[in-house]
Amino acid sequence: xxxxxxxxxxxxxxxxxxxxxxxxxxxxxxxxxxxxxxxxxxxxxxxxxxxxxxxxxxxxxxxxxxxxxxxxxxxxxxxxxxxxx
Numbered sequence: 001x002x003x004x005x006x007x008x009x010x011x012x013x014x015x016x017x018x019x020x021x022x023x024x025x026x027x028x029x030x031x032x033x034x035x036x037x038x039x040x041x042x043x044x045x046x047x048x049x050x051x052x053x054x055x056x057x058x059x060x061x062x063x064x065x066x067x068x069x070x071x072x073x074x075x076x077x078x079x080x081x082x083x084x085x
Contacts, residue, residue: 030067057083
């Protein structure tokens, strides 16, 4: 496995779907969120539209992730459960 990525479980309450993803640890949370939303909106089998003011949250604590922080500077680790709302 690449040491520059972590494995997360992303839950989308809007679609009631869960995805397993590898995300880069050296990118800002805001950048990762944008990449996730872009890939979801371009997916042929989903009706996902990018919304304003969405954020990534820890599924365990319910706390939002600061979009300015690098992934490696958060509590995200392999197996973390993340919610996009």
